[in-house]
Amino acid sequence: MTTLFAIPLAIPVAVPIAIIVSALAMSLIVGIRYLIVSGAFDVATRARHPGLYVGLTPQIRREIAWSLASALIYGIPAGVVAWGWQNRGWTMIYADSNTWPLWYAPVSVFLYLFAHDTWFYWTHRWMHTPRAFRIAHAVHHESRPPTAWAAMAFHPIEAVTGAVIIPLLVFGIPIHVAALGLVLTIMTVMGVTNHMGWEVFPAFMWKGRLGGWLITASHHQRHHELYRGNYGLYFRFWDRICGTDRGVGDFAKSHARAADAQAGAGKRPGRSGAAVAARSGGDG
Ligand SMILES: [Zn+2]
Ligand SMILES: [Zn+2]
Numbered sequence: 001m002t003t004l005f006a007i008p009l010a011i012p013v014a015v016p017i018a019i020i021v022s023a024l025a026m027s028l029i030v031g032i033r034y035l036i037v038s039g040a041f042d043v044a045t046r047a048r049h050p051g052l053y054v055g056l057t058p059q060i061r062r063e064i065a066w067s068l069a070s071a072l073i074y075g076i077p078a079g080v081v082a083w084g085w086q087n088r089g090w091t092m093i094y095a096d097s098n099t100w101p102l103w104y105a106p107v108s109v110f111l112y113l114f115a116h117d118t119w120f121y122w123t124h125r126w127m128h129t130p131r132a133f134r135i136a137h138a139v140h141h142e143s144r145p146p147t148a149w150a151a152m153a154f155h156p157i158e159a160v161t162g163a164v165i166i167p168l169l170v171f172g173i174p175i176h177v178a179a180l181g182l183v184l185t186i187m188t189v190m191g192v193t194n195h196m197g198w199e200v201f202p203a204f205m206w207k208g209r210l211g212g213w214l215i216t217a218s219h220h221q222r223h224h225e226l227y228r229g230n231y232g233l234y235f236r237f238w239d240r241i242c243g244t245d246r247g248v249g250d251f252a253k254s255h256a257r258a259a260d261a262q263a264g265a266g267k268r269p270g271r272s273g274a275a276v277a278a279r280s281g282g283d284g
Contacts, residue, residue, distance in 0.1 A: 022083035027075025031068055033188060034152055038067070041148040041192050044200075049255055051262030052197050053147055060149045066139055067152035070159035074152075077167040085170075092174040100174055108175040112183045113234050115173065116165055120233035123161045125244070128231070143195070145254055146224055151191035190234060194220040198251050206248055213237065222249035 045052055053060065084090030094100065100108075127137035136157035143150040154162065166187075170180070193200050199217050204210055206218045215232050223230035229246035232239045239245035 018087070019080055019083050023076045023079030025075075026079035026082060027072045030074045030078070031071035034067055034071055037188050037192050038064075038148045038151055041196050041200075045148055045196050045198065049198055049258050051258035051260070052254065054258070054261040056147055059143060060147055063143055063147060063149035063153040066154060067149065069156065070152040070154045070162070073156060073159040074163040077164050081167040081170060091170040092172070093170050093177055093180060094174060095177050097176060100176070104174075105176055105179050108173060109179050109182055109186075111173050112166070112169055112175060112180075113186065114237075115169055116183075116187070117232055117234045118238065119165045120162075121231050121238040124231045124233075127158060127161075128227070141224065141227065144224070145197055145221075146195035148192050148196035150195040151188075186234075190215075193217055195224075197221075197254060211248075213240075218248035218250065221251065222246050225249055 042053070081091060085093055097105075124137075126132055133141075136155045139155040140150070140153055140158060143153060146153075152159070166180075166183070175183070194215070194217050196217065199206060201216045205214055206216045213236050215230075215234055215236055219230055219232075219236065223246075226246055229244045230239055231244055236245055
């Protein structure tokens with residue numbers, strides 16, 4: 001009798017523990033990934049535009065706290081689905097590159113980005129209705145101006161909307177595990193660079209024929225400046241066809257302020273004003 005009951009009981013107890021462990025591991029990965037990528041772009045920002053984050057330390061602390069809470073939330077659906085993929089054959093993620101033709105790999109990356117962008121545009125636009133904004137999205141716009149640390153600075157409700165989309169897409173759109181890795185990398189890098197206060201990408205990516213359809217910092221900066229419009233994530237497609245595209249902004253004003261702040265800091269004892277001025281040269 002004991003063995004008869006022991007076996008069925010062993011499975012239901014082990015499975016939830018394995019799922020919880022998978023979710024926590026994924027939260028840890030998302031959190032560490034955020035700290036590394038935002039940290040790297042924070043260092044790059046301070047080197048390229050010294051003074052840009054002067055006086056923003058309390059805001060950055062808040063951005064990090066909200067972002068780490070978001071990382072915890074992001075890890076839950078990702079961890080559950082990763083467990084199901086590994087143990088139950090869930091999802092359409094494939095690891096054998098012969099499963100689908102090679103040409104499909106870039107197509108799948110585009111499909112994921114476009115689907116994610118569509119989801120983001122419409123949920124983001126909804127979060128700019130007065131009530132939803134107050135409850136779910138004001139946290140993200142508290143960053144004025146946002147920094148490289150604001151990439152995941154979301155209220156938990158907004159974090160849930162962001163966390164569920166990729167774990168849902170893997171059930172509907174086949175993707176090679178490496179292509180999925182690329183999608184997640186693009187997602188992370190764009191989330192950080194769109195908020196860091198300067199343009200890291202070459203001009204063809206944010207103006208001209210191709211840039212007219214892509215979203216980088218110059219486009220998202222304008223969303224944070226105007227609140228209305230420029231709701232997209234990767235592509236300007238929905239903004240353009242729905243008439244919510246407000247064009248690209250520029251960073252001239254904030255960079256001039258940064259240079260002033262830095263020049264002021266340079267005049268304080270122990271700092272070389274000339275060295276600071278030399279480093280501020282060259283705009284991005
Ligand atoms: Zn917004
Ligand atoms: Zn933003």
